[in-house]
Amino acid sequence: MAVTACQGLGFIVSLIGIAGIIAATCMDQWSTQDLYNNPVTAVFNYQGLWRSCVRESSGFTECRGYFTLLGLPAMLQAVRALMIVGIVLGAIGLLVSIFALKCIRIGSMEDSAKANMTLTSGIMFIISGLCAIAGVSVFANMLVTNFWMSTANMYTGMGGMVQTVQTRYTFGSALFVGWVAGGLTLIGGVMMCIACRGLVPEETTYKAVSYHASGHNVGYKPGGFKASTGFGPNSKNKKIYDGGARTEDEVQSHPSKYDYV
Numbered sequence: 001m002a003v004t005a006c007q008g009l010g011f012i013v014s015l016i017g018i019a020g021i022i023a024a025t026c027m028d029q030w031s032t033q034d035l036y037n038n039p040v041t042a043v044f045n046y047q048g049l050w051r052s053c054v055r056e057s058s059g060f061t062e063c064r065g066y067f068t069l070l071g072l073p074a075m076l077q078a079v080r081a082l083m084i085v086g087i088v089l090g091a092i093g094l095l096v097s098i099f100a101l102k103c104i105r106i107g108s109m110e111d112s113a114k115a116n117m118t119l120t121s122g123i124m125f126i127i128s129g130l131c132a133i134a135g136v137s138v139f140a141n142m143l144v145t146n147f148w149m150s151t152a153n154m155y156t157g158m159g160g161m162v163q164t165v166q167t168r169y170t171f172g173s174a175l176f177v178g179w180v181a182g183g184l185t186l187i188g189g190v191m192m193c194i195a196c197r198g199l200v201p202e203e204t205t206y207k208a209v210s211y212h213a214s215g216h217n218v219g220y221k222p223g224g225f226k227a228s229t230g231f232g233p234n235s236k237n238k239k240i241y242d243g244g245a246r247t248e249d250e251v252q253s254h255p256s257k258y259d260y261v
Contacts, residue, residue, distance in 0.1 A: 014188030020181025125189025
């Protein structure tokens with residue numbers, strides 16, 4: 001029961017974490033404009049992994065996607081790759097973990113196969129969570145560097161010019177969502193790996209003991225003499241229902257007078 005609960009809880013936590021990673025990847029608030037020096041502004045800028053947006057004081061918001069790949073910073077491309085890898089591994093881990101749940105029976109699948117599938121999904125969840133945490137941390141480090149340099153690189157435009165403005169950007173809400181989601185996915189993967197140990201069938205070793213069924217004519221030789229159970233037709237030790245006839249052993253132990261002739 002504890003193994004099933006641990007496995008189910010790990011699956012649910014990982015599912016929430018993967019959903020959070022997908023949401024964080026699609027969000028636009030990875031970096032927001034710092035309003036510390038300019039609290040009153042008519043334009044508010046924020047950027048994400050896929051586009052940058054501008055919100056005016058009237059409430060109108062305009063977003064523009066990054067229509068270039070080679071013109072993007074290498075760190076941004078690395079963050080994209082880490083988040084995508086985390087999503088792909090998490091999706092595959094969810095698919096595997098569904099079939100690995102102990103409460104679901106598929107054909108004649110053994111517990112050892114479910115244990116291997118649970119361990120595989122747990123490892124995938126751990127790698128997915130680490131990828132998400134690493135991607136968010138790399139982007140946060142890039143923001144900190146640009147913040148203290150008081151510059152922000154604007155992406156290459158159609159004219160091939162790079163514009164630099166004195167606009168500071170700080171952490172957006174997507175970073176915190178990504179950190180929490182990566183941590184939940186990591187915890188879920190660890191729980192799945194722990195549940196794997198309880199699904200492995202225990203190998204019990206028994207000592208080999210030879211057993212022979214008791215028979216009617218089982219003879220033993222203690223001290224060189226032969227004895228029988230006395231229930232068979234070839235009994236020689238007892239004079240039971242023999243009609244007064246002596247056995248061969250009695251003849252040898254009590255010789256008659258005719259033996260000396």
